[in-house]
Amino acid sequence: MITLATAARILRQLRHDRRTVGLLIVVPAALLALLYFMYDGAPAFDRVALVMLGVFPFVIMFLVTSIAMLRERTSGTLERLLTTPLRKLDLLFGYGLAFGLAGAVQALVAVAAAHWLFGLETPAGSVLVAVVDAVLGMALGLLCSAFARTEFQAVQFIPVVVAPQLFLCGLFVPRDEMAGWLQAVSDVLPLTYAVKALAAATVWRDLAVVAGAAVLALILAAATLRRRTG
Amino acid sequence: MDHAVEVRNLVVDRGKRTVLHDITCDIPTGSVTGLLGPSGSGKTTLIRSIVGVQVIKSGTVTVLGSPAGESALRRTVGYVTQAPSVYSDLSVLENARYFAALHHRTAADAERAITDVGLGTAKNQLAGNLSGGQRSRASLACALIGDPKLLVLDEPTVGQDPILRADLWAQFHALAAAGTTLIVSSHVMDEAGRCDRLLLIREGRLVADDPPAAIRAAAGTDDLEQAFLTLIKEASA
Structure with missing residues (x-):
């Protein structure tokens, strides 16, 4: 119950911020359009755009969630919530539900644009993979916000968390052409599996890995929430 | 239960600094207790200890019969x-x-x-x-x-106009009359007279723990602000 009330509260906050809602929905589709015109019919577009369907929701939700959670901390609402009957997981799953839903809308729009406007061959599970990617970004955002005291620090976590995953996911250099140790690093980064799920046939196993990483990040985030502080 | 809150030998460090030194006090059930002191004196830290969100070094804080911060207290x-x-x-x-x-x-x-x-x-x-x-x-x-059975308010009347402040205090007393215990921190001395009991805290130490009348009598003046200044001078002498 409290989880649902928390999710509803977060969605109400979003609703009051129309510009953010607009940006959330439009930006991934607009970036896909940019890629489409950039590649100008070259076959590489299909491969890159497919990967981006997974990367955009991940990055955007990571950013939105880490800022949202940081606001809870700095405004004192987090400390206040932790003095109420709310359980830590109520808060985290509340965020998960609310931003998962926002991510679903975003993914639907992006996949629909890719499919119908830009003629991309989108596998059947694309929307689901994109939503799970959004949830992963959100979960990592919640976790990282625990280590950020200021907005400046929170923003610095974007390159730290996102860039290595993007570089090593196989988009720029195929994974089997990388040095062994880079492959090993790539193997433990969840975004690798998100990209694999979009590109290959083994969707369910890769999707399960991504979802598992998201749940793990949520549990770790719960462990970093302290009711008592110095 | 006579005391909604019992604080025993509470010591709190923040960073390397000791913010509360060995505080011991009781807060009677169904009363309005004012927590007064200059800014930086440790009022908020004491309040956070009572609510159970402050890491404490030693001592105990008992709220409504349970250790402060117990999950059952989050409802009350x-x-x-x-x-x-x-x-x-x-x-x-x-x-x-x-x-x-x-x-x-x-x-x-x-x-x-x-x-x-x-x-x-x-x-x-x-x-x-x-x-x-x-x-x-x-x-x-x-x-x-x-x-709530215990309502802890950190400077609730800051920025309120005099009429609203009077309304809020009337409401605090109505809540207390209905059995709620209130702890209200303030650094405005004219609010002190509205409390049933006053805790005066300075540099992390309790300087006074009495009803306003007793504090006036002890300092030999009717003006609470003057009384506090006298007590603080005596404490540091």
Whole structure:
């Protein structure tokens, strides 16, 4: 119950911020359009755009969630919530539900644009993979916000968390052409599996890995929430 | 139960500095206790220890018979932080309804709490668009919804005009008459006279723990501000 009330509260906050809602929905589709015109019919577009369907929701939700959670901390609402009957997981799953839903809308729009406007061959599970990617970004955002005291620090976590995953996911250099140790690093980064799920046939196993990483990040985030502080 | 809160030999460090030195005091049930002292004296740290969000070094804090911060107390202790902690991008009513849901109360309870703090006409405004005084009343409303047995208010009257301040104090006494225990911190001395009991704290040490009349008598003056200055001078002498 409290989880649902928390999710509803977060969605109400979003609703009051129309510009953010607009940006959330439009930006991934607009970036896909940019890629489409950039590649100008070259076959590489299909491969890159497919990967981006997974990367955009991940990055955007990571950013939105880490800022949202940081606001809870700095405004004192987090400390206040932790003095109420709310359980830590109520808060985290509340965020998960609310931003998962926002991510679903975003993914639907992006996949629909890719499919119908830009003629991309989108596998059947694309929307689901994109939503799970959004949830992963959100979960990592919640976790990282625990280590950020200021907005400046929170923003610095974007390159730290996102860039290595993007570089090593196989988009720029195929994974089997990388040095062994880079492959090993790539193997433990969840975004690798998100990209694999979009590109290959083994969707369910890769999707399960991504979802598992998201749940793990949520549990770790719960462990970093302290009711008592110095 | 005579005492809603019992603090025994409480020591709190923040960083390398000791903020509270061996505080021992009792807060009687159904009273309004004022926590007074200059800024930086440790008022908020004592309040946070009572609410159970402060890491303490030694000593005990017992609230309504349980150790401070016990999960059962989260239903019975209301806490209003110094900076109004409401969601600035939600309306007053949406804020109140969320806190009502956290305490398993209804939307009607949320409306009642808003009316009680005099925000009935502003209930659909975003909290971020309210004046400072209105926002801290919105924050107070969110704490009233759960009908707490202990209500801890950190400087609730800052930024309120004199009429509203009088209204708030009348409300505090009405709550106390109904059995709620209130702890109200303030650095405004003219509010001290409205409390049943006063804790005066300075540099992390308790300087006085008495009803206002006893403090006036001890210092030999009717003016509480003057009385505090006298007590502080005696304590540091």
